[in-house]
Amino acid sequence: LKLESIFYIVGGIFAFATIIYFAWEYLITFSRFIKVIMLVLVTIALYFCARELHRRDM
Amino acid sequence: MYGFFIPTFVALSIFLLIVLIITGLIAKKLYPLMYCVAVFSYINLVTYWIDSYELKRDMVVLILAVSTFLMILFGYLISKRSDFKNKKVMQKKKKIYFWGIVIPSIAIVLFAIIGMLDIGLSIEKTPVSYILNDDLFYDCSYDYAKPIEHPSSKSLEIMNITIKNDFIFPRRVSFSNYVICSEPQNYFGLDFYDNEGSYNIYGDMAEIDAFSSKTITLSITRACGNENSSVSKIYIIETDDAQRYRMDCRHLSQKQKDDAVVIEVRSSNNVSNS
Numbered sequence: 001l002k003l004e005s006i007f008y009i010v011g012g013i014f015a016f017a018t019i020i021y022f023a024w025e026y027l028i029t030f031s032r033f034i035k036v037i038m039l040v041l042v043t044i045a046l047y048f049c050a051r052e053l054h055r056r057d058m
Numbered sequence: 059m060y061g062f063f064i065p066t067f068v069a070l071s072i073f074l075l076i077v078l079i080i081t082g083l084i085a086k087k088l089y090p091l092m093y094c095v096a097v098f099s100y101i102n103l104v105t106y107w108i109d110s111y112e113l114k115r116d117m118v119v120l121i122l123a124v125s126t127f128l129m130i131l132f133g134y135l136i137s138k139r140s141d142f143k144n145k146k147v148m149q150k151k152k153k154i155y156f157w158g159i160v161i162p163s164i165a166i167v168l169f170a171i172i173g174m175l176d177i178g179l180s181i182e183k184t185p186v187s188y189i190l191n192d193d194l195f196y197d198c199s200y201d202y203a204k205p206i207e208h209p210s211s212k213s214l215e216i217m218n219i220t221i222k223n224d225f226i227f228p229r230r231v232s233f234s235n236y237v238i239c240s241e242p243q244n245y246f247g248l249d250f251y252d253n254e255g256s257y258n259i260y261g262d263m264a265e266i267d268a269f270s271s272k273t274i275t276l277s278i279t280r281a282c283g284n285e286n287s288s289v290s291k292i293y294i295i296e297t298d299d300a301q302r303y304r305m306d307c308r309h310l311s312q313k314q315k316d317d318a319v320v321i322e323v324r325s326s327n328n329v330s331n332s
Contacts, residue, residue, distance in 0.1 A: 022170065030173040031228040031265055032110045038169050039103040041162040046099050047132070048158030050092035054136070055151065058088045 063109040067102060074098045093136070100125070178225035185217040185294065188322040194246070195283030213249050213277035216321055217294060221264065222271040232263045234296045238278055239307035240289040240323075247279035288325065293318040 027035070074094060081090045104125055108118055193214050223229045238246050250257040252274045257264065266272045276294070281287075295318045297305060310318075 026170070026174055029230055029232065029263070030170075031230045033228050034169055034173045035110075036103065036107050038166055039099065039106060041166045041169070043096060043099040043103055045159050045162035045166070046092065046096035048155050048162075050089050050096050051151075052155040052159065053087075053089035053092050055148065055155065 061109050061112075063105050066105045070098060070101060097129075100128075172227065178223060179229060179231070180222045180224070181231075182220045182222070183217055183319060184220065185319045185321050186215065188324050189214060189216060189292065191288050191323050191325045194244075194278075194280055194289060194323065195287045196280045197284070213247075213279050215275050215277045216292065217276040217319060218273050219276060220271055220273045221266055223266040224269060226268050228265055228267045230263050230265050233257065233274070235298060236276065237295045237297055237305045237307070239293040239295060239305075239310060239318075241291040241293070242289060243307045244281050244283075244287070244289055246281050246292075249277045249279060251275055251277070289323050292321040292323060294321070 030038075077094050078091050081094060085091075104121055107113070108121065113121070221231050233250060236248060238248050240246065250262070252264070252272060257274070264272055264274065278292070293307075293310065293315060295305065295310075295314055
């Protein structure tokens with residue numbers, strides 16, 4: 001295990017915790033319109049993420 | 059509020075988990091999993107959109123037809139693997155993929171911040187100037203055998219709450235918790251409603267469209283009483299969820315009284331004399 005990997009893993013855990021906490025506390029307060037827009041953006045980002053991984057053959 | 063979105067989401071999540079495990083074991087690559095997650099996100103978008111906006115059948119058919127076209131198009135694009143061998147095309151695509159991830163991610167954060175801020179939101183409370191003491195009580199000797207409406211169910215409007223949204227996006231506003239106290243203390247019920255129906259007073263939300271307003275009426279349900287029952291003032295006290303259970307109407311502090319919306323209660327005689 002490389003030293004930098006520890007920081008990446010902890011960073012990943014924090015990112016995951018941020019998303020979960022954000023979804024739990026704030027998502028319910030957003031209007032339907034904002035939620036639909038955010039879902040569209042998440043889908044686009046995930047698709048391009050998949051394309052990039054595909055390009056790298058990962 | 060949500061009809062089929064939540065059950066669909068749960069069922070899809072379980073299905074996705076199984077698909078991810080199987081795909082991960084077979085492919086031993088990350089990108090097929092990411093494609094699965096992207097498709098999962100898209101299906102959630104479609105179900106949420108149809109369900110939350112309660113779309114009509116024409117719109118549902120249109121969304122399903124567009125989804126069919128999109129999925130076939132993406133399937134075709136993904137099948138063109140020869141692109142990945144062309145270095146020039148790859149350099150161009152690398153940039154497109156990079157910005158395709160970065161721009162939506164930044165936009166998500168911006169929308170999240172916009173959603174959290176209360177820009178252009180104003181709440182105006184308009185209480186009635188007074189209410190009649192006789193309207194606050196009903197005769198306790200109500201005969202339950204009679205097939206008429208129970209007198210306590212007749213509510214009395216005491217305050218209009220107008221929520222105005224002067225922003226380009228619709229907003230969801232959660233209602234404050236209110237506690238009704240009176241002087242001397244009596245137990246009155248509380249109700250929230252507008253022209254669309256009633257709300258749960260504790261923690262319910264209303265959606266206000268862009269550049270529009272919504273008026274919600276706060277009313278109290280009458281208490282059981284007799285000819286000697288009387289109160290002189292009604293306090294409408296705004297609280298948070300934790301305080302609601304600790305509110306002691308018999309020992310209100312001066313600050314609570316000052317912050318409260320106070321409604322004068324008049325006897326019928328006073329009103330006829332004045």
